[in-house]
Amino acid sequence: MVPGERGRLVYLAAPRQVELMDFEVPRPGPGALVAIVSRANVCGSDLHIWNGLHPTVKRGAMGHEMVGRVHALGEGVETDFAGQPLAPGDRISVTYFQNCRKCRACRRGQFNLCENAYRHWVQPPERPPHFNATFGTHYYVHPDQYVYRVPDNVPDAVASFANCALSQVCYGADVAGVAAGETVVIQGAGGLGLSAIAVCKRRGARVIAIDGVPYRLEAARAFGADEIVDLRAAETPAARIKRVRALTDDWGADVGIEVSGVPAAFSEGVELVRPGGRFVSIGNISPGQTTPFDPGLLTRRQVQILPVIRYQPWYLYQALQLLSETIGRYPWDAMIDADFPLDAVEEALQKSASREVRRASLVMG
Ligand SMILES: [Zn+2]
Ligand SMILES: [Zn+2]
Incomplete structure (x- = not known):
């Protein structure tokens, strides 16, 4: 990481009103990591929030589907949640929710119902570590998020929806x-x-x-x-x-x-x-x-x-393996039909809402 490095993220200020914000990229704390986002897709639930239809979330950072690369690892992070070694540059997929392992649901093994699932996601973006959602150049992966390496034969566009629908x-x-x-x-x-x-x-x-x-x-x-x-x-x-x-x-x-x-x-x-x-x-x-x-x-x-709401976090590993094993068999790459740069996030949201495109993907590089 370069000292003073800055990144951008998409902020929903009010229904259908997005803006790009610029913050210094934080250093990852112990157990955390910072990713560079390669792709982040526009999912139905993002449109729901963008349209102001979510019961409680009316503003905030946007995006949950993603594939990215490790930018910096926090102290103690040497492997992913399957024990595979993790190093800067490795491609990763991450659960979009937290698993605190301490709440009433987690204590009963129902990690998908963790009471703290969105603890970081709902924080205002001006509060460090800022990058708590995936529509942005960087993504802060907290210690309670399960992270897995993306198998080499799975392209970014295919891996990008593993952490939502497929899991x-x-x-x-x-x-x-x-x-x-x-x-x-x-x-x-x-x-x-x-x-x-x-x-x-x-x-x-x-x-x-x-x-x-x-x-x-x-x-x-x-x-x-x-x-x-x-x-x-x-x-x-x-x-x-x-x-x-x-x-x-x-x-x-x-x-x-x-x-x-x-x-x-x-x-x-x-x-x-x-x-x-x-x-x-x-x-x-x-x-x-x-x-x-x-x-x-x-x-x-x-x-x-x-x-079934969300998923037990280890299903993300299973989803990535399934993609790797069936990559030549099913047209997974046809799931995403429109790429947009981060600056065109508004267009990506509008065209998704009007169904001009089926599945839009923000491509950051
Ligand atoms: Zn989704
Ligand atoms: Zn919990």
Whole structure:
């Protein structure tokens, strides 16, 4: 590190109002490290915050997906969280939340529910170490964040979404216990959905993907979906339930995974799953949006509902390994379709919100 070195970060001053701020790059404290951000993606939840729709977060530093390089290591940091040696210049992926290991949730082994998950992220950016989010030139990785080296054969653009969507569905598949020979129905074929298809296929499951956007359906096939239910052909919940049952010997899928973010998909999903099956809720993350639900039907069908928020941090390692092993097999590089320099962050957010681009990536170098 050069003394007096400065970096820039994106600050959300008010809904839809971003500005670039400039701060001195801090030296990492014991157990921490400072990364140079190579790429940071615009994710749905970033847009949510940018639009002022987050229940509590209205301003602050932005960004959580990233891939970067080690810039400086704090005292005591010699390896990543898998024990692999770590040195300046190494490419890394990092959990975007903290795991304090001391709170009530962490003490029960539920690291994904850590009560201090966003302790640093919500700090005002003028407070050192400033770089607590990923839309910037640098990123301060605190001692309670799990960091892993990115396998050499995984390019930056592919590694950049490992710490969000892919890790979450790897965790979700384990929570549901997706097993070889089972049928999984996946509602939504965006970034989460395509990741879920790849994860479930690798576990030996048969996959039915539901979406209505042509390029997503095409991508679903490329990621290995065995069957497609096109929303344009099956317009009503009843039509989709009928179609999925027809594809599953008139029973329903063993597992359902909701990654559409549409509240009504929750009620529908319970009926896409067979009696005694499991239903994983991932996409709906905004409290306050309700949908009619039939609890009697749930009881009669004895479907287990398994919500999944964030992920246990070691799933990031698993996600990176999965990318490394399947890099030539699935079109992972097609997940990101638009690169922007940091200065064009506003354009990246606007074009993502208007869906002119599917997945924007800020490229810092
Ligand atoms: Zn994300
Ligand atoms: Zn905790």
